Amino acid sequence: MAGSSVAPVVVVTGMAFEARIARGADVEAVFAARADLLERALAEALARGASGVISFGTAGGLGGDLEPGTVIVADAVDGPFGRMSTDAAWTAQIAASLAASSLAPRVRRGTLAAVTAPLVTVAQKAALYRTSGALAVDMESHTAAAMANARGLPFAVCRVIVDPAWRSLPPAATAGLRDDGTTALMPILMELAKAPRQLSAMIRLAADARAARASLVDARRVLGRAFGVGAATGVSGS
DSSP states (O other): OOOOOSSOOOEEEEHHHHHHHHTTTTTEEEEEHHHHHHHHHHHHHHHOOSSEEEEEEEEESSHHHHHHHTEEEEEEEEEETTTEEEOHHHHHHHHHHHTTTTTGGGGEEEEEEEOOOOOOOOHHHHHHHHOOSEEEEEEHHHHHHHHHTTTTTEEEEEEEEEETTOOOOOTTTHHHHTTTTTTOOHHHHHHHHHHHHHHHHHHHHHHHHHHHHHHHHHHHHHHOGGGHHHHHHHHOOO
């Protein structure tokens, strides 16, 4: 990173707005909704040098008592590549920093599940919770974990629940998501025009998204420069 002798922490997200929140000093954020695009962007970032990899953004709730805006600090990721642990020292520092902030009542530690296709119904979430016991689920953390592990880099997860376990996502919620992680408004409007009954669910989702975004912004502020990776691990990058 220009102006710094320390390799950046690479932040892995699925959506552009999450990457915008993550960016800061000694940080390089990569994002994409489609797996192959995310893998390519992450590989290119890691080739430039990194001090660690963190999966940061929103997630779907699996634990039945977890409200939108709950912050998940994962001890492990359970997904298509098996179970992969996060870096113990970095994870402990993230949890401690959040616990010392106004976010403390909303922080939970545990397992994060990772999947290759969205879970949009209550039944799908419940089934994954029964088999995994995970608190939340996303579609990026398994890729981030595997690529960090392959390069011997510390890995961590800080995700915020946006859709709780008891709420299904209407089709309009995913209609506008482009492969590159940006959002198009017109497909959402077309979906709502075809099925106007989704509007009430979309309004609820918007409220959940506001709560999630507020927690995500707060968590990013608390975690500070490079998400604290250097202080926690002593790694200066490569």
